[in-house]
Amino acid sequence: xxxxxxxxxxxxxxxxxxxxxxxxxxxxxxxxxxxxxxxxxxxxxxxxxxxxxxxxxxxxxxxxxxxxxxxxxxxxxxxxxxxxxxxxxxxxxxxxxxxxxxxxxxxxxxxxxxxxxxxxxxxxxxxxxxxxxxxxxxxxxxxxxxxxxxxxxxxxxxxxxxxxxxx
Amino acid sequence: xxxxxxxxxxxxxxxxxxxxxxxxxxxxxxxxxxxxxxxxxxxxxxxxxxxxxxxxxxxxxxxxxxxxxxxxxxxxxxxxxxxxxxxxxxxxxxxxxxxxxxxxxxxxxxxxxxxxxxxxxxxxxxxxxxxxxxxxxxxxxxxxxxxxxxxxxxxxxxxxxxxxxxxxxxxxxxxxxxxxxxxxxxxxxxxxxxxxxxxxxxxxxxxxxxxxxxxxxxxxxxxxxxxxxxxxxxxxxxxxxxxxxxxxxxxxxxxxxxxxxxxxxxxxxxxxxxxxxxxxxxxxxxxxxxxxxxxxxxxxxxxxxxxxxxxxxxxxxxxxxxxxxxxxxxxxxxxxxxxxxxxxxxxxxxxxxxxxxxxxxxxxxxxxxxxxxxxxxxxxxxxxxxxxxxxxxxxxxxxxxxxxxxxxxxxxxxxxxxxxxxxxxxxxxxxxxxxxxxxxxxxxxxxxxxxxxxxxxxxxxxxxxxxxxxxxxxxxxxxxxxxxxxxxxxxxxxxxxxxxxxxxxxx
Numbered sequence: 001x002x003x004x005x006x007x008x009x010x011x012x013x014x015x016x017x018x019x020x021x022x023x024x025x026x027x028x029x030x031x032x033x034x035x036x037x038x039x040x041x042x043x044x045x046x047x048x049x050x051x052x053x054x055x056x057x058x059x060x061x062x063x064x065x066x067x068x069x070x071x072x073x074x075x076x077x078x079x080x081x082x083x084x085x086x087x088x089x090x091x092x093x094x095x096x097x098x099x100x101x102x103x104x105x106x107x108x109x110x111x112x113x114x115x116x117x118x119x120x121x122x123x124x125x126x127x128x129x130x131x132x133x134x135x136x137x138x139x140x141x142x143x144x145x146x147x148x149x150x151x152x153x154x155x156x157x158x159x160x161x162x163x164x165x166x167x
Numbered sequence: 168x169x170x171x172x173x174x175x176x177x178x179x180x181x182x183x184x185x186x187x188x189x190x191x192x193x194x195x196x197x198x199x200x201x202x203x204x205x206x207x208x209x210x211x212x213x214x215x216x217x218x219x220x221x222x223x224x225x226x227x228x229x230x231x232x233x234x235x236x237x238x239x240x241x242x243x244x245x246x247x248x249x250x251x252x253x254x255x256x257x258x259x260x261x262x263x264x265x266x267x268x269x270x271x272x273x274x275x276x277x278x279x280x281x282x283x284x285x286x287x288x289x290x291x292x293x294x295x296x297x298x299x300x301x302x303x304x305x306x307x308x309x310x311x312x313x314x315x316x317x318x319x320x321x322x323x324x325x326x327x328x329x330x331x332x333x334x335x336x337x338x339x340x341x342x343x344x345x346x347x348x349x350x351x352x353x354x355x356x357x358x359x360x361x362x363x364x365x366x367x368x369x370x371x372x373x374x375x376x377x378x379x380x381x382x383x384x385x386x387x388x389x390x391x392x393x394x395x396x397x398x399x400x401x402x403x404x405x406x407x408x409x410x411x412x413x414x415x416x417x418x419x420x421x422x423x424x425x426x427x428x429x430x431x432x433x434x435x436x437x438x439x440x441x442x443x444x445x446x447x448x449x450x451x452x453x454x455x456x457x458x459x460x461x462x463x464x465x466x467x468x469x470x471x472x473x474x475x476x477x478x479x480x481x482x483x484x485x486x487x488x489x490x491x492x493x494x495x496x497x498x499x500x501x502x503x504x505x506x507x508x509x510x511x512x513x514x515x516x517x518x519x520x521x522x523x524x525x526x527x528x529x530x531x532x533x534x535x536x537x538x539x540x541x542x543x544x545x546x547x548x549x550x551x552x553x554x555x556x557x558x559x560x561x562x563x564x565x566x567x568x569x570x571x572x573x574x575x576x577x578x579x580x581x582x583x584x585x586x587x588x589x590x591x592x593x594x595x596x597x598x599x600x601x602x603x604x605x606x607x608x609x610x611x612x613x614x615x616x617x618x619x620x621x622x623x624x625x626x627x628x629x630x631x632x633x634x635x636x637x638x639x640x641x642x643x644x645x646x647x648x649x650x651x652x653x654x655x656x657x658x659x660x661x662x663x664x665x666x667x668x669x670x671x672x673x674x
Binding site: 015037047049067068069071073074104105131 | 513516517519520521522526527550577578580581582583584586587589590593619624628629630631632633634635636637638639640641642644
């Protein structure tokens, strides 16, 4: 049996996972859901929960799991429930919640619309990158305070490079 | 004059190169691919009969280098070059270079490409051919009272535009005569500072236009036909994302008038091959000439699906010097077709390109589904080119059926590894205005002012993904534990192997 906390940047869920007579069960808010997970390939799974069939993809190439479900994806952090509770009490934020702004593609920084110390709202455009012959607005992944801006106007950046760090 | 064509070099990549290769194979023609370094294993290379490297990475180093492409065409003895769309498709210089090297360029003549490629020259040609254009002042404004009369004649709202302009600078929408003078002065001063040229003119402002275009085909024997319309009103950044045929608002009478207009500009300019005449259509169904695209369009499949003609095959017929295989009377639109462009883009973040590896990729199929794609499972979407993955087309006897099939196909489509515009397309297919056929080029801003919110996960969907993360994490950890336990029981297989080989030495 394992009790875990799963979280995104702004949501979290508590689950208990256990196995009974070869049947895996996931419990949320006291109700049990029978689960069957079969691996189809490197990063592809067939998941049946409560008789509902889902095709799931996983990218585990960072601290957590990026789950592809249907045509959408979301990043999740999975932690031991007790550990998550202790960390929260000690005021340590986890990596998904910190969410730095990273370059979604290689390109050129052509505009910076924020300063260090600024309070920004989720989805507020904070940078403009030129890539693929287009100007792309880079939006804030969350509401928060900008700790540092790691790039300057005219910098060319690689995909995945940290552009802005949150406090 | 008949031209022998047995081998065609396709000067393109991605889905259109695959589409053209299929067209070649339908005609029993050898298809030759060219490829940049990142495209060595791309689908268009694998589907073609011959493939030659362009040695380089970016478009500027590869697909746009005319001399390299001509050199390859000559050395592999290709009879013709098909440019697809984009890259060199509307480059008059390239068409001329092909002719100079005795290679057939599949498209209109260099002169026609040049004429129709210049917006002002094309406008003049359209006026001469009698096409309707958005009413505009005949010259730039000098005298304000006179300009006011002219604006009144055109009818408010009007658009004040910079003569030297572009990019929305020096442009003002004026709703009534009272605000005319102030807007005019601002536009002129903005134009002056942006372009060093303060000349402005007035044009009729079409508030909620639809983008409707006519597909034409012309041969070298003087036959010009139109294949009906495509409505491409749903656009982001002036780029089409969803197209359909027929349009929900085009009547038989309007289709004939728009078709005749398209044919008359084709005839007036000596057009040959496949082309598209684009129009803006206002709320009263008046149509105004926009421009002519002298190539095969991205959205050509919707026309193919409702008319039954293979446009690439017809292009090849025309290039061979044959007559078109059909006449205007043979063109009948049957049923309805819709195309959704599937881009590797995050629509919620403002359609930002997302590149990466297609960890899982499975296309939909079944009744009424056609898919033209440029990628296979395991492929990487390179950062250097257009992020279009595929065009998903569904058909049905009615628009309603085509939409329902599109929703089904989009839900069936599996793409893991990169974000795509599939959720965006689903959002549009399920939108009431779209379903009712109420469209304009402002559709996305009008219907989804907060697109990111509209695209956010449903609670249930997110919860399933969270559960999946928990279960996959659990399985991975129990596997690690199980392996560790097994090792503790039997000892490390490496140690065992070491011992066995050690024993061998003694023996």
